[in-house]
Amino acid sequence: MSTNIVWHNGKVSRTNRENLNNHKGAVLWFTGLSGSGKSTLAHAVEEQLYMQGCRTYVLDGDNVRHGLSSNLSFSEEDRKENIRRIGEVAKLMMDAGIIVMTAFISPFIKDRADVRKLMPHGDFIEIYCNASLETCEKRDVKGLYKKARAGEIKNYTGIDSPYEAPEKPDLSVNTGNISLEESVNQVMSFLENRQYIAKNDSNDSHEMPSRLRAV
DSSP: OOTTOOOOOOSSOHHHHHHHHTSOOEEEEEEOSTTSSHHHHHHHHHHHHHHTTOOEEEEEHHHHHHTTTTTOOSSHHHHHHHHHHHHHHHHHHHHTTOEEEEEOOOOOHHHHHHHHHHSOTTOEEEEEEOOOHHHHHHTOTTOHHHHHHTTSSSSOBTTTBOOOOOSSOSEEEOTTTSOHHHHHHHHHHHHHHTTSSOOOOSOSSOOOOHHHHTO
């Protein structure tokens, strides 16, 4: 890093932005095997938050590979760099007072820990989408596990590259066995109990759009 770079502090603080938004900023880091439901859950949570008036954004693994990380391969080194970039982007968005959701396999404990260190204490929420490899392979809508088993894809997490499950996630959601609606309710209840968002007293559970209930 150049020694000529100096951090410039603006006049509008994160607290100012959060007060404008009427909720805290946070990073919800969804991690799990491919097919564990990370993207589906992240987008469903985002829609629920949006319906409650929250400012949100989802950083999705495939989408980021189209732009920010389009120059990276799937080698271990490049996957680490991909996660580092996402962490830095998520931190900036959180500073804007946004609830940021990231949906990445992010297979290595150290990489996730390094991202957590970037954030103020309590602002990085690691959400483990807990689904077995067998379940994820059965859901293999892209056919990637099949290709990995056949040796057509190398360094595929869960097959010939390890996935290090969180030892103490902030929240573990059993996405392999419970419905999407139940999964969303768990995340929303967590955010309410930790006072990131205001408690929704209109219902005991969070009403979801009908198109999401069947996912």
